[in-house]
Amino acid sequence: MSDLTWTDLPEVDPDRPDELVLDFSGEVYRVGTDETFVIGRGGDLDIDDNPYLHRRFLVLRHDSGLWWIANEGSHLSATLTDGDGLVQSRLAPGASMPLVFSRVILTFSAGPTTYEIDLITADVGRFNGIEGVRDSRGQTTIGATPMTRSQLLLVLALAEPVLKRAGTGAAEIPSSASAAARLGWSLTKFNRKLDNVCEKLDRVGVRGLRGGRSGGVASNRRAALVEHAVSTLMVTAEDLPLLDEEHQASRAAAARAESQIDTAPVPPSSGSGRTGEGE
Known part of the structure; x- marks a missing residue:
């Protein structure tokens, strides 16, 4: 999981409070509400020449006051986790969901490579906090499966x-x-x-x-x-x-x-x- 703090992450421009900010390995993209942003091999975020990755995989667009992410791929899934690591959702091919947290960590794998992207929106108070169970190290545990x-x-x-x-x-x-x-x-x-x-x-x-x-x-x-x-x-x-x-x-x-x-x-x-x- 990314160990960046909020002060290390890029922030939404106060003059564009509805924009979506993507941070991929230090590359920052700012997307306006009238734009559609594509993640994939050859998309707006051209990750790399990975033959396992769809050319048009994940699509981000603004609708009804929320940013949405849709999986337009045919065989890859993505995982979305809130910035505190308390809520996790899987985005299957053909599915879409809104970004309801001000920071969402997007992870997905294509072949032997795993990718991680931060998605950042303005904190509008929709979900300010969620209680989670923490282990003895003070870290959050999601759906813990006992492991030796x-x-x-x-x-x-x-x-x-x-x-x-x-x-x-x-x-x-x-x-x-x-x-x-x-x-x-x-x-x-x-x-x-x-x-x-x-x-x-x-x-x-x-x-x-x-x-x-x-x-x-x-x-x-x-x-x-x-x-x-x-x-x-x-x-x-x-x-x-x-x-x-x-x-x-x-x-x-x-x-x-x-x-x-x-x-x-x-x-x-x-x-x-x-x-x-x-x-």
Whole structure:
């Protein structure tokens, strides 16, 4: 999740109180109420030459006093989270919804890349505050799904490039092999735990984590997992030091195991001290 504060974000121009402001990796776009703004490969916000991304994906327009976002794509979904991380909505292909919070964090994945964009409107007092449940670290939990420590570490390793970006933008999701190496795990261990995490979240309705289902492609499940984890605050930038701790612990455990092998007594050969038959 972006760790920018309100003072770091661009603000609505007081002379244009109804405008919509988009912040994508420091690129700021200001959209008037008489304009339509398209996000996609070749849209008004030309993100990059990503072949997995629709040319015309998300469309923002002003209507009836509200800004609306519509998904005009055919197979990609987007996630919208309020600026405090308390409310999350999924925007499926063909769906549209109003932007009712003064800051909305838009995230979506296309192929191996996850994108994050801030959408900012004037605070008109429609929704000034929502109570949320916070964990022992003081962070908000949305639809929390119980995870073991190792499962959270796996998610954190995949989400590290996104969480390290100070603000909005795009980040490549690491391969399973790279994420396993980051943790000091074997690839077999990593893939086994990845299957467990995806199955657990799939059971509670998170899309895109298993193959053979509508909207789910197994090859893109790492990106879908990161999108869900970041938008729901399952993992945050504050958790990143845990990766170094786990890597060091894994290396120490491997060193201990190797030392035990080196110092173990060598059993005598089964043929030691025996003469051949017939001698």
